[in-house]
Amino acid sequence: MDVLTVGRRIRHFRKQRGYTLDVLGERVGLAGSQLSLFENGRREPRLSQLQSIATALDVELTGLLTDEAPDARAALEIELERAQSTSLYRSLQLPSVPTSRTLPQDTLEALVGLHRELTRRATEAIATPEEARRANTELRREMRGRDNYRPDLEAEALKLLAVVGHERGALTHHNVGRLARHLGFEIIHVGDLPHSTRSVTDLENGRIYLPPASIPGGHGLRALALQAMAHRVLGHREPPSYAEFLQQRLDINYFAAACLMPETSSVEFLSSAKARRDLAIEDYRDAFGVTHEAAALRFTNLATKHLGLQVHFLRVGDDGGIYKAYENDGLPLPTDVSGSVEGQLVPRVWAARTAFARTNRTTEFYQITDTPSGTFWCSAQTGTTLSEEFSITVGVRFADSKWFRGRETRVRSQSAEPDVSGQPEVGELSARWKGKAWPSAKLHAHILSPLPTGTFPGVDDLEMYRFLQSHSDSDS
Template identity: 70%
Template sequence: MDEASDLITLGRRIRHHRKLHGLTLDQLGAKVGVVGSQLSLIENGRREPKLSLLQAIGAQLGVPVPDLLSAEAPDARTALEIELAKAQQSPLYASLGLPAVPPSRSLPLETLESLVGLHRELRRRASESIATPEEARRANTENRLAMRTRSNHLPDLERLAEETLATVGHTSGALTHRSVSLLAEKLGFTLIYVDDLPHSARSVTDLANGRIYLPPASIPGGHGLRSMALQAMAHRLLGHTPPSSYAEFLQQRLEINYFAAACLMPETASAAFLQAAKQRKDLSVEDFRDAFGVTHEAAALRLTNLSTVHLDMQVHFLRVGEDGAIYKAYENDGLPLPVDVTGAVEGQLVCRKWAARGALGRTNRTTEFYQYTDTPAGTFWCATQTGKTDAGEFSISFGVPFADAKWFRGRDTQMRQRSYCPDESCCRKPATELAERWSDSAWPSAKLHAHILSPLPSGKFPGVDENEVFQFLEAHSAS
């Protein structure tokens, strides 16, 4: 019973069989040892019954527990009620800020059918509006959800990284450029730094001549030379072949990024460092970053790989642009991330009350910004650092539920905000007096982001200009 929608179906099935037996809530409650109001919560999908109570209910109604747990509605009317209840729990409907209509038996059938029809059309139109990047968004969402079920931790890649590092004698501390070069040599490659790398590629591997071409200096955004070289090598170590779909392309990107991070911050050494910091109640992204000589973003992301498995805590990570849109996100701690109708988070705006946006408005950004945020899903603590690229400013946030803040530096912050999102009255709707004053007098000219109209990147390696790459290799093969 992980999904609230499953509880709705269970509750409706219990109510259906209770009605067949002509029992009221109080009558059935008395037979199974609970009050009628508690049984009502179960029937409305608002409370999950214990197995013992479910067995008692099944015994009184003469229905086996597996039948009560069936995913099928008991009749057509109930199926509509369940569909309406699920639709009203969706993020799409929550974003409208409208009250829910109780799908009770007193609701006329015609009204119920109309409401369900409206929700179906609402979902259809929302789906159509994001049809252009749909393949990439769905694949990326599937990857994110799959990684959440694994606590964002891939043991096979962790082992491969440590075995690979052992071949050059690296065990702890920051991985040097020299060690990375030795790793490349072990694989039969030479690292070559050039200033004419194709603009659409972060690196280019020449398999025929055993060369990995890299830019002469770290490019903006935290993709250091060591990381890019390790990612290029990972394709070979993992036996990747040219991706046959965009989903496979994204999966390969996930794997090479993970491998590179596991080399720069090896699991054994990282876990020992973090566990010692937790014992001191002094966990810090900044210290983890500095200990292994990586970027703040890389350290925060790596913490998501290790925290659940090695620190026994649920966490979240956000990279948010200056416009408030999510670039990357991960959570297994219940943080209510904004999502679109497909479940994708990329491009969604986070609440203005969250530290991910509040930190961008600070004057002093040399240190991390700490904040507690009260949300409809509970209170969360996070540490946020800001950065800047040619594309604009961004923030990196790493956080945990309130109960685990005690392990982190910055837990004593007095900064606290309350967020009501996805209720649009929280931070998206303008104040009533401002709307009344300006709604008929304002005509802003919106910026058009070119990528919104762009087709999904295609080609053997999506987004890469093959003609430019082949010309580059031809030019350098003679040298």
């Protein structure tokens, strides 16, 4: 029973009949003060009492029990009562305004409007940098516990691919378009996407807006379209928190990868390569027509579950800072005091950084690295964005390198454990210069870029709405 709405409906029908509280009370055998508590939602009436009230007011019992407010004024009163009872409002330590009939209509409307805006701002996916990093860390730990494998998303991807009969090889743009139409969408390429978005889905008109070409840094058009579709397939709603936003982003990225590199055919391909002791990310990449980063991340989804290999993955900028990282093989990732790895600097001798010094970058670079936590074999490849270079590294414990191409590499390095801040030891140079310099730090943009500015983290709401309105107007 919605006590507040029931109370307002009792009052509505009482006033309509011209009864005072005392008159109605006499008819049903209740004190007028008790009826007042019912009407104000302060006390819940028993069903037998409601039946007596309904009889006295000459209405059906269901007429009192419906969840619909009896009129527009009552709807505003109910909304204000509920808003003032929330922990959000109580935290402001302000007095509650009685929602009596004497409260002027314009005052009531203003108060309700203020509460709506207060709630909207509070429920935006707002996160401080610390909260964002903490949420990232928790999600990374959760996926480590799953060995980075999500059978639920694998099943959803295979179910969607069955629509176009795709099983192996590169998923074509044509079939991606067919999948979109199956879900009720049309893919449209435009050159004026909001600068803060990679794609925009118009739910009202069934359109997925994409850029006219792939985004530098590995975001292919097929992946962008599949990620947009994934929100519909997985039943996502607007994220109420930054943690939920991150979870949704992980889900859509995983789903898109599972569509581009289906589980069954991927496992067949990788198992065959392992049997030949010739596992190579570049071969997996080429077999399914995806980016090196996509293939490397997808490999981590399947390696432990299907190949029995514990692995690690790194995307590192040319400044040595970590963008993304995953490991279940014990690689000693640098972390801050909260356990976060994003933005931390990997040691200079790791393959993720030494790969930038290579002259020939057309093929993968292989390296063995000794650390205090063991010896690791790594395969690294570099790429570029509009603003910087990055490296993609996949590796395993040295004992498992026997399954990979490049295991015979003679490139080997010795790595000390990073200190708490993630900075590598600098020995004599530190002793020489510590306390004698004051640099102005270059902002790690990738650490702050996911932080929210509106309903959807990182997206300028107004810019997106103007974009949608512009394209909607151009069609009319």
